[in-house]
Amino acid sequence: MKLQTSQGQALRNSRPTVRGLPALSRRPVRVSAIAAPEKQSAPASLNGTPNWAPNSWRSKPVVQQPEYLEKQEVLKACEEIARMPPLIFAGECRTLQSRLAKASTGDAFVLFGGDCAEAFSQFSANRIRDLYRLLLQMSIVLAFGGGVPIVKLGRIAGQFAKPRSAPTETINGVTLPAYRGDIINGPEFTEEARRCDPWRLVRAYNQSAATLNLLRGFSYGGYAGLSRVSQWELEFMKNTPEGHAYMDIAKRVDEAIQFMIACGMDTNMPFMRETEFYTCHECLLLDYEEALTRLDSTTDKWYGCSAHFLWCGERTRQLDHAHVEFLRGVNNPIGVKVSDKMDPNDIVSLIASVNPANTPGRLSIIVRMGAKALRAKLPALIGAVQRSGQVVTWVCDPMHGNTETVSGYKTRRYENIRSEIEAFFDVHEAMGTVPGGVHLEMTGDNVTECIGGGASISEDDLNSRYHTHCDPRLNAEQSLEIAFYVAQRLRQRRENLAAKASA
Numbered sequence: 001m002k003l004q005t006s007q008g009q010a011l012r013n014s015r016p017t018v019r020g021l022p023a024l025s026r027r028p029v030r031v032s033a034i035a036a037p038e039k040q041s042a043p044a045s046l047n048g049t050p051n052w053a054p055n056s057w058r059s060k061p062v063v064q065q066p067e068y069l070e071k072q073e074v075l076k077a078c079e080e081i082a083r084m085p086p087l088i089f090a091g092e093c094r095t096l097q098s099r100l101a102k103a104s105t106g107d108a109f110v111l112f113g114g115d116c117a118e119a120f121s122q123f124s125a126n127r128i129r130d131l132y133r134l135l136l137q138m139s140i141v142l143a144f145g146g147g148v149p150i151v152k153l154g155r156i157a158g159q160f161a162k163p164r165s166a167p168t169e170t171i172n173g174v175t176l177p178a179y180r181g182d183i184i185n186g187p188e189f190t191e192e193a194r195r196c197d198p199w200r201l202v203r204a205y206n207q208s209a210a211t212l213n214l215l216r217g218f219s220y221g222g223y224a225g226l227s228r229v230s231q232w233e234l235e236f237m238k239n240t241p242e243g244h245a246y247m248d249i250a251k252r253v254d255e256a257i258q259f260m261i262a263c264g265m266d267t268n269m270p271f272m273r274e275t276e277f278y279t280c281h282e283c284l285l286l287d288y289e290e291a292l293t294r295l296d297s298t299t300d301k302w303y304g305c306s307a308h309f310l311w312c313g314e315r316t317r318q319l320d321h322a323h324v325e326f327l328r329g330v331n332n333p334i335g336v337k338v339s340d341k342m343d344p345n346d347i348v349s350l351i352a353s354v355n356p357a358n359t360p361g362r363l364s365i366i367v368r369m370g371a372k373a374l375r376a377k378l379p380a381l382i383g384a385v386q387r388s389g390q391v392v393t394w395v396c397d398p399m400h401g402n403t404e405t406v407s408g409y410k411t412r413r414y415e416n417i418r419s420e421i422e423a424f425f426d427v428h429e430a431m432g433t434v435p436g437g438v439h440l441e442m443t444g445d446n447v448t449e450c451i452g453g454g455a456s457i458s459e460d461d462l463n464s465r466y467h468t469h470c471d472p473r474l475n476a477e478q479s480l481e482i483a484f485y486v487a488q489r490l491r492q493r494r495e496n497l498a499a500k501a502s503a
């Protein structure tokens with residue numbers, strides 16, 4: 001994670017309002033000493049986005065938002081968040097965008113990974129560490145195969161809000177509001193837990209801040225140093241085929257480092273001791289996102305300061321709706337999830353709306369449709385984008401088009417996940433375009449939520465360690481197995497390109 005001091009970065013808060021209620025105060029909330037007074041009343045189009053302000057989404061239709069009963073409490077909670085420091089810095093977003101631009105041309109590859117939904121009850125330093133080191137392990141495997149830098153983006157430190165297919169859930173004839181993520185309500189099936197509680201917004205902010213603090217420590221405190229590659233192995237992976245395959249690569253990395261030291265390399269170089277790590281989440285809960293939208297004084301542009309990268313979900317990507325309106329104005333790199341329902345003309349309009357300057361790295365299109373639909377539908381989407389000259393980073397989410405229910409558990413089959421990635425690479429290969437990354441719901445824990453993979457988790461195993469609050473995640477072994485498969489495809493792509501170049 002590129003740490004950046006806030007020197008010279010005066011940040012100005014947006015004014016929190018709640019849909020249907022006037023703002024409590026007409027004056028924007030300031031970030032105390034670092035807010036520049038003369039910047040307090042910038043025009044709405046200051047960042048070059050016409051007719052946009054952090055709260056302009058409020059004039060648009062909005063879906064998938066909680067129905068709070070205590071609206072004044074929401075205002076208070078959002079005002080409290082608006083007074084808090086930003087979680088990330090604008091300069092970090094710009095660096096990430098440059099990395100994602102490289103992924104759009106095949107000169108880098110993006111690994112998105114983390115929980116479906118972060119949970120207050122599962123918050124611990126060990127869990128953060130285990131996910132972090134699994135992502136490091138996977139990125140070593142991918143870098144080995146692909147021969148390109150791996151951009152690491154954790155679904156962490158903010159991935160709290162969930163869009164749902166149905167607003168309610170019925171069990172044994174009792175109907176309650178659906179669980180919408182810990183930032184909104186609780187997973188327990190009781191009236192009290194399912195009530196939307198505005199003060200969860202502040203708790204989610206605080207958990208995100210504490211999580212980021214640890215992630216920054218890992219990234220810059222020596223934990224992620226390349227000389228430690230062989231120490232990242234997770235205990236329960238030691239006797240698995242993936243664990244052995246990983247240690248084989250780690251040994252080769254160690255040997256390469258020893259060789260470079262023998263040649264005179266300085267092991268104190270930043271690339272040896274540190275790594276960039278970025279955070280991302282679905283930009284769903286717009287009250288929260290607005291309260292964390294700040295003006296970067298270096299560039300006079302607005303940034304969503306809840307995460308480095310924000311994405312728009314499949315259920316909220318309507319062109320004339322609130323989520324697209326919000327995202328078109330923040331200058332972070334962003335993503336849009338796309339299912340097989342997306343029409344080729346519509347994707348071009350959507351891209352034009354959120355990336356009118358066609359800036360490389362600004363937009364990732366995260367495809368999630370299942371292998372069969374992907375083979376049928378993705379070529380037309382890629383073709384339309386190519387013809388329009390739009391630059392995007394294509395990413396494969398092999399999770400959300402592959403959910404099924406088995407014995408009452410939401411699950412996903414490893415084979416279907418792998419097949420969707422295979423289809424993604426095949427389609428790009430056939431079209432001569434670039435597979436830029438993968439987006440996985442995964443955990444460093446030894447859970448049994450997805451069926452199959454080397455560990456042969458069966459339908460009967462689902463109830464053994466099923467801990468997710470929403471969708472099933474790949475466990476550590478399954479995640480590493482996916483990384484080896486992707487690495488193999490990246491290597492194959494690299495060899496094909498080299499063969500073509502020398503033909």
Ligand SMILES: O=C[C@H](O)[C@H](O)COP(=O)(O)O
Nearest residue numbers: 116162163164165166470471
């Ligand atoms: O993670 C994505 C969605 O929030 C999730 O798949 C919705 O699940 P549901 O269909 O059970 O509401």
Ligand SMILES: C=C(OP(=O)(O)O)C(=O)O
Nearest residue numbers: 163313314315337368400
């Ligand atoms: C809700 C999600 O995805 P999608 O919008 O693709 O369903 C998600 O990634 O958590």
